Amino acid sequence: MNKETKRVLIAETTFSWKKFFLKWEWFLVLIFIGINIMNSFISPYYLSVSGLLSATSSFLEKAFIVLPMVFILIMGDIDISVGSVVALSAVIMGESYNRLGLPMGLAIIICLLVGALCGFINGFILIKFKELAPMIVTLGTQILYRGIATMILKDQASTGLTSITWFSNLYWGSIFGIPYMLIVFIVFAVIFGYILHKTNFGRYLYAIGSNETAAHFSGVEVDKVRLITFTLTGLFSAVTAVFLASRMGSVRPNIAVGYELEAISMVVLGGISSAGGKGNFIGAIISIFIIGLLRYGLGLINIPSQVMLVVIGSLLILAVLIPQLNLGKYFRRKQGVVKEA
Amino acid sequence: MDKINLKKLINAREVSLFIVLILFGIFIQLRNPAFGTPKNINNMLINYSTTMVLAIGMMSVLLIGGIDISIGSILAFAGMVSALVIRDNPDTSVFVAIMIAVIVGGLCGLINGLVIAKGGVPPIIATMGSMNILRGLTYLVANNEWVAAYQINEGFKKFAMSKYLSFGLINNLIFIAFVIALVAYCFLKYTRLGRKIYAVGNNAQAAEISGINISRIKILVYTLMGILAGLSGALWVSLYASAQGDMGMGIEMDVIAACVIGGVSLAGGRGSVVGVLLGAITIAMLGNGLPLIGVSQFSLDAIKGAIIVLTVILNVLLQRQKLKNSLRRREI
Amino acid sequence: MSEYILELKGVTKIFPGVKALDRVQFQLKAGEIHALIGENGAGKSTLIKVITGVHKPDEGEIFINGERVNFRGPKDAQKAGIAAIYQHVTAYPHLTVTENIFMGHEIVRNKVVQWKEMHKEASELLAKLDADFSATDEMQSLSVAQQQLVEIAKALSMKAKIIIMDEPTAALSKNESERLYEVTEKLRDDGASIIFISHRFDDIFRLASRATVLRDSKYIDQFDIEGVTEKELITAMVGREITEMFPKIDVEIGEDVLRVEGLSRTGFFKDVSFNVREGEILGLTGLVGSRRTEVVEAIYGITKLDKGHVYLNGKEIHVKGPRHAMELGIGLLPEDRQQQGLILDWGLGRNVTLPVMKDISKKGITDEAKERSLSKNLLETVGVKALSIFDKASSLSGGNQQKVVVAKQLASKLKVIILDEPTKGVDVGAKAAIYEIIGELAKQGYAIILISSEMPEILGLCDRVVVMCEGRVTGEFDRREVSQEKILEKAMAKRTIG
Structure with a gap:
């Protein structure tokens, strides 16, 4: 319909080695390798299959929260209630089994439902009261959910979960030497990564995080996406609760304190902007292993666990701070270009 | 008519909260006469004096639309440093011990402020990070030990039990909390700087146009928060006559709850010292009074959480009603 | 002293790719209400922003009482006695009327803000404006018309000599508009000079003594309201030649x-x-x-x-x-x-x-x-x-x-x-x-x-x-x-x- 000679646009993806190697993920890979080298110096047994597997198992149960948390941050939101959701769903699972005498299988299902419900409530409040920031809502529910867990169990613990062999095996068991939990994690990680990068839903998450208004005008059902994502986050917090309970054999209301920090740190370190719209799934996965193995290594040389708090806290701030500082310059340059045009 | 009622409701928020508090107090008193005794009231106020001090700092942070969840850790870190100095120098005076905590807290707050204002890190992420860093450091500086009562000099331990600051009138901690409330009230109301904090929280754009340096205000507010958290650390150590790594953990929740109940808007711009004081007293009465009438200690957090969630939702509903009314008034 | 309290000569403002003002002139007499009219995008807002010091003109001169001024920012314009009241009120919603009026120029003695004096002055200003609300009301509980009065009070509290009102009646009902007219006339009688931007002929004929018309970023004409008709103003506002830029394709129109x-x-x-x-x-x-x-x-x-x-x-x-x-x-x-x-x-x-x-x-x-x-x-x-x-x-x-x-x-x-x-x-x-x-x-x-x-x-x-x-x-x-x-x-x- 244009009178001029029709302009042809390039629509083929081109591959540039330079771009490929300038990705943040490579930086993460370098850190990852560095930490592995460090760990192998610390422990001669580290670089064996069993050594690596036991190192991995030491932190993997929390990693299930990271998967949906990636979605949350891509969307430009935040959820700091996840630790409390872990505690509440675990406590209800333990009590369903111990106090109500339900079979463990049913207790697990209840646990997952409770987690999903907690997430759903977060999402529901957010879409019904759009004036409220996710930080505020999840801060409130963080207190509420753990408060309910405390109300149920007081200062007691729900114990005796070790007596069910198959339940213990969820965490401790393995097939051909590979822990079940690792297999489950890999399956879910692949699914979440696929959803984020290959499906409409993933595209919508990026759209909302980049410009929620434009996404809404373009027909993206923002409310639905937000509700699903928060519900998923609750559900996978409950998955973490199941594995955590399986490892410890008992649950208390004060488990999983600070998990939100670790999950958010892992996501942010993975190069996913806390402002939304940017980042790759693989980055978050590498960061899970960076932080997890770092903790494991420091544990091996008996460095107090509190050092880890300092390290993770610093990583969180630096991971947000450093790109921000660069971005400032980059942004100014970009605006200049637009003005010229 | 509608308009006037609503206006009254909003303006009289402190008044209605006060009435609710009185009724709540009477209710508890009727169920358990132990509540209203001067001794219990005194204990309650002493135990929650740190919450009051922190809530006043948190109000100024919330006023500019920020948040600080690291206050529990600042409290612990500053308190621990101060306690360690006392342990190693038994002749440290009370004043020096408190000043150490205040300075340490102030520095922590300053760093928070710089990271947020200059580094552009969202407040929740910045303070979540410093919350963990400082908690870790608290354990580390103390070598994972705690400072026990026998390691703290008598003067400092007695400080929390004496009344000498007010020349025998009321307990020192309560006195400090009220003095700080008074100072904050005057600062926010009677100084230009205080007015600027309100301006930034109400309409940052308008504030910037009128020449207010927003990042400087942010740094100021987080530093003040740090100073008050540091002070609370010293008070805490004196009150419990010991310093432990996990002290003040989770206190930010009580403090934010106090602010929300006291009518501080989490979106910034609205809040008063009187409201926050009443909010803190509400938290104190919940903590002290509910167990007296048979509500389990373990239900308190759930109640607080529910109150926070419901209050913020209620605020949104009120705000919407207001907007709707003003639209209805706009004739076409 | 000059005949004009405010005069702009040959003011040009260029934004990237757009000439927002093209050698515009404007004269405001002391003690008059002067209407500034033109279609959307005619350049009124830019002109206001130049006068209030928000934008710096690329060319041209601004005179106040015959003296050339050079505003570096909004503060300078404020000091020169210029205040603007915008349609979308730029207020502090959670604060009281007094606080809004005095935000940024509180009465301070020995570094202490003098609330009593401020409340008193605010109440006096409101009384002068016949306001039906009190100085202690919260800003967001007021109607748009009432909020505008607060903005006017703010302008008065800053001792503004030149008050610019940017479409103040757009969101007001007829009665509210009438009230605003009265207030505006009172301000004029008290010696203020007023620039009144409006799309309503009601406003223009009721209030203004003169009008300046802008079109396509240019100054078109200036009228004495007495003796001018709506038709003449409209012609001045739209009197452009329509060039054949639009090849209208004939299309059969269906259901x-x-x-x-x-x-x-x-x-x-x-x-x-x-x-x-x-x-x-x-x-x-x-x-x-x-x-x-x-x-x-x-x-x-x-x-x-x-x-x-x-x-x-x-x-x-x-x-x-x-x-x-x-x-x-x-x-x-x-x-x-x-x-x-x-x-x-x-x-x-x-x-x-x-x-x-x-x-x-x-x-x-x-x-x-x-x-x-x-x-x-x-x-x-x-x-x-x-x-x-x-x-x-x-x-x-x-x-x-x-x-x-x-x-x-x-x-x-x-x-x-x-x-x-x-x-x-x-x-x-x-x-x-x-x-x-x-x-x-x-x-x-x-x-x-x-x-x-x-x-x-x-x-x-x-x-x-x-x-x-x-x-x-x-x-x-x-x-x-x-x-x-x-x-x-x-x-x-x-x-x-x-």
């Missing part, structure tokens, strides 16, 4: 596609009805505050209607949201291209396919090859000047960005396309291209609603024109009978209610 009846949304618009047919371009026009955008956003499901019916192809529909609207066949090209139309960080291709992800996927899994070919096709159809479909939307010029937004609409199977100010901030060449695309769309049988503030566009492109004023439809014209004057008269229609 009704979209018909709306009695649409109302409390506080925004009331009783809006119109229809648009197959192949027809319906112009929807009006001045600032006519709420055209609010009407189409409600049709598109962004906001909810309180009353009224929407019919598509004769069947009543209830749009639940933008997704639903698109599925039904209604598309909206939003007014704010950068905030609502595009994701600037994204490539062009992804922007185009975002609304139709469902069509280019199987079971929710995106078919990227299909996506690329579809977006390539559509972007080439509208003739976007770019290298590849992966170019970032932010890298394009305004006109090309707009073409991308059009391409977005073409991806869905639409019957009605609503374009809200599609040529805003677009250069002349790109405008012509967009007009051509609009004509082409009509030819393909789309029903088109074109919202525009640009008269030539409305006159040149549209088959029919609906004029809105303050949330109501005030006129409808056929292509043959329409003229600039008729439109403007309806757009500034006197209010019949209120």
Whole structure:
């Protein structure tokens, strides 16, 4: 319909080695390798299959929260209630089994439902009261959910979960030497990564995080996406609760304190902007292993666990701070270009 | 008519909260006469004096639309440093011990402020990070030990039990909390700087146009928060006559709850010292009074959480009603 | 001393790509109420911002009492006694009236803010303005009219000599407007000089003694209100030659596609009805505050209607949201291209396919090859000047960005396309291209609603024109009978209610 000679646009993806190697993920890979080298110096047994597997198992149960948390941050939101959701769903699972005498299988299902419900409530409040920031809502529910867990169990613990062999095996068991939990994690990680990068839903998450208004005008059902994502986050917090309970054999209301920090740190370190719209799934996965193995290594040389708090806290701030500082310059340059045009 | 009622409701928020508090107090008193005794009231106020001090700092942070969840850790870190100095120098005076905590807290707050204002890190992420860093450091500086009562000099331990600051009138901690409330009230109301904090929280754009340096205000507010958290650390150590790594953990929740109940808007711009004081007293009465009438200690957090969630939702509903009314008034 | 308290000579202001003011002159006599009038985009707002020190003029001089001044920022203008009262009040909502009046210039003695004095002065100011609220009321509990009084009080408290009112009556009812007139006259009688911007002839004839007309960023004329007629003012505002930039393609107009009846949304618009047919371009026009955008956003499901019916192809529909609207066949090209139309960080291709992800996927899994070919096709159809479909939307010029937004609409199977100010901030060449695309769309049988503030566009492109004023439809014209004057008269229609 244009009178001029029709302009042809390039629509083929081109591959540039330079771009490929300038990705943040490579930086993460370098850190990852560095930490592995460090760990192998610390422990001669580290670089064996069993050594690596036991190192991995030491932190993997929390990693299930990271998967949906990636979605949350891509969307430009935040959820700091996840630790409390872990505690509440675990406590209800333990009590369903111990106090109500339900079979463990049913207790697990209840646990997952409770987690999903907690997430759903977060999402529901957010879409019904759009004036409220996710930080505020999840801060409130963080207190509420753990408060309910405390109300149920007081200062007691729900114990005796070790007596069910198959339940213990969820965490401790393995097939051909590979822990079940690792297999489950890999399956879910692949699914979440696929959803984020290959499906409409993933595209919508990026759209909302980049410009929620434009996404809404373009027909993206923002409310639905937000509700699903928060519900998923609750559900996978409950998955973490199941594995955590399986490892410890008992649950208390004060488990999983600070998990939100670790999950958010892992996501942010993975190069996913806390402002939304940017980042790759693989980055978050590498960061899970960076932080997890770092903790494991420091544990091996008996460095107090509190050092880890300092390290993770610093990583969180630096991971947000450093790109921000660069971005400032980059942004100014970009605006200049637009003005010229 | 509608308009006037609503206006009254909003303006009289402190008044209605006060009435609710009185009724709540009477209710508890009727169920358990132990509540209203001067001794219990005194204990309650002493135990929650740190919450009051922190809530006043948190109000100024919330006023500019920020948040600080690291206050529990600042409290612990500053308190621990101060306690360690006392342990190693038994002749440290009370004043020096408190000043150490205040300075340490102030520095922590300053760093928070710089990271947020200059580094552009969202407040929740910045303070979540410093919350963990400082908690870790608290354990580390103390070598994972705690400072026990026998390691703290008598003067400092007695400080929390004496009344000498007010020349025998009321307990020192309560006195400090009220003095700080008074100072904050005057600062926010009677100084230009205080007015600027309100301006930034109400309409940052308008504030910037009128020449207010927003990042400087942010740094100021987080530093003040740090100073008050540091002070609370010293008070805490004196009150419990010991310093432990996990002290003040989770206190930010009580403090934010106090602010929300006291009518501080989490979106910034609205809040008063009187409201926050009443909010803190509400938290104190919940903590002290509910167990007296048979509500389990373990239900308190759930109640607080529910109150926070419901209050913020209620605020949104009120705000919407207001907007709707003003639209209805706009004739076409 | 000069005859004029404020005088501007040859003021030019250039924004990237646009000359917002072109050698404009303006004279304000001491103690007069001076109306500043012109269509949307005539340059009034820019002129105000130059006077209040927000923008620095690129050329020209400003004199106050005959002395040349050079404002470095809004503070300087304030010191010189200039205050502006905007339509969208720039207040501190949670604070009291007194606090709002004195924010930034509190009465301070020994570094202590003097509340008693401030309350007293605020109350006095309010009494002077006949305000029916007290100085201790919270700002957000006041009506727009009351908030404006607070802003006026603020201007008085700063001892402003020159008070600028930017469309102060736009959001007021008739009674409220009358009150404002009285206050304004009182201010004048007390010695203030007032610049009054308005779209209402009511205001102009009731208040002003003189009027300055701007058009297309230029000074046109200055009138003594006594003896001037509405007609003369309208002619001055619109008196441009319409050049043949618009090759109107003749299209056979078919059946009704979209018909709306009695649409109302409390506080925004009331009783809006119109229809648009197959192949027809319906112009929807009006001045600032006519709420055209609010009407189409409600049709598109962004906001909810309180009353009224929407019919598509004769069947009543209830749009639940933008997704639903698109599925039904209604598309909206939003007014704010950068905030609502595009994701600037994204490539062009992804922007185009975002609304139709469902069509280019199987079971929710995106078919990227299909996506690329579809977006390539559509972007080439509208003739976007770019290298590849992966170019970032932010890298394009305004006109090309707009073409991308059009391409977005073409991806869905639409019957009605609503374009809200599609040529805003677009250069002349790109405008012509967009007009051509609009004509082409009509030819393909789309029903088109074109919202525009640009008269030539409305006159040149549209088959029919609906004029809105303050949330109501005030006129409808056929292509043959329409003229600039008729439109403007309806757009500034006197209010019949209120």
